[in-house]
Amino acid sequence: MHYQHRIAYPEKQFEVSPPYQSCFYPKAYSKKPTFALVQNRVFCLMLQVSVLRDNTELVLAGLAKRHYKTAEADVSAILNLDQRRKQLQTEHDQAQAEANDLARQIGGLMKSGDKAGAETLKARTAELKQLTKTHSDELVQVEEALQQTLYKLPNVPHSSVPEGRSADDNEVVREVGTKPELPATAKPHWELIEQYDIIDFALGNKITGAGFPVYKGQGARLQRALINFFLDEARNAGYTEIQPPILVNEASGYGTGQLPDKEGQMYHSTADDLYLIPTAEVPITNLYRNEIIAPDQLPVRNAGYTPCFRREAGSWGAHVRGLNRLHQFDKVEIVQITKPEDSYAALDGMVVHIEGLLQKLELPYRVLRLCGGDMGFTSALTFDLEVWSAAQQRWLEVSSASNFETYQANRLKLRYRGDNGKTQLLHTLNGSALALPRIVAALLENNQAEDGIQLPEVLHSYCGFSKIG
């Protein structure tokens, strides 16, 4: 008996263009000037202290959506520390200015041979020296405390982010494609990969450990095919291909927000103090750390394939069999850097791009808007894309596309020069396009048949075969 499934999509689903209409966001967000003013302050300058100071109520309301318990205490601590910081800075600068002036005078006196006059002035410089030392010591303490607290504070969610505590509260934006009906004899992918001998967990376990599978034969070729397919699609969509290092230094970890929040999630090479990247987002976004980008270079659109490494300590258990969760996996990531006013349109575009990939792979999927409680630490708005895994009868997350607004840019010191000639923080975004393992799981399960696994058309030329088995 054959039970081959080709999912039937309504034809229009394949038309990513004509012009994509944003259906995700309140219309007010993109255009309305009244809102734009608020947006400009709160959402474009997020987590700069000045913003916290001028928009405390809005920030607190946003953080409440995340159920971030100590928001009020943290914000008020930040404001107090900042006030103290300014005061100290002013006093310190004044004392230093006087000292500099005296030093100049002393120089003049020495030159003219007035030793005694110089000595008189030196008495005052000694006092000033003590004063500036006291000030700068406290200043260092205050700034450190300020930074520590700022680093603890997550991004403020976008206004469209729904209330909610967990993944159950995420909003299903849309569901596309038809779930295949499999017979009772259908196998989950971990049985299929054994049956066809394409991925070997035992071997990976032998040479490395659990969560490091070995891809063999058609399995390995499928991996390579998917990577090439994703990269080609990204290039066609206007992204520049990047091949970054997969070890990064500590500064990069802080830049994109993995540190200090997710210290334990990354593999750390202590001998060299380098981290194995959990996603290509880290190196590709950090390319622009501490840069001022010329406006005509914007938007930056980069894509890259890398292996990704995640310790995922403590999160093993049910639902993580087979390819569902790994310590090492392959992923193609897309990254954008845009002007603040362009970032939400860019996020739309990224989601559309990712949907295009899933449609070409003929996988049923759904798009979720993550609720406040389920969003990542650094994100202002995140869409997850999940594919239907027909044998497991579950949705599997294969992509996450986020707008970080200025949150990462503030840490990265990533700016451009605005029309007024002043430097201004940019917005950063990224999305998986796509993560491979769960795509493979869904492809295997959804397309299984007695005589093998029929791959979607688009992969045939990339693989060099059309069927596994």
Place this chain on the structure above:
RNA sequence: AGAGAGGUGGCAGAGUGGUCGAAUGCGACGGAUUCGAAAUCCGUUAUACCGGCAACGGUAUCGGGGGUUCGAAUCCCCCCCUCUCUGCCA
């Protein structure tokens, strides 16, 4: 890994204790000249923080940190990085 050299503004490259945030050149920007352009000439040309509505003023930054000194790009100590040679190596 061993030996040596070096890290200065967008780049190149001076500066070895006192108006040095830093000569000079290139590049970029604005202007003059030109029908237009090249050439030439004049001017501008970093970032962050503090104060100020602003104009503007102050402070800091010459790889990073600490020290000496009234005063540090310049002297001393530690660390990091880059280059050259030797060794090793895909």
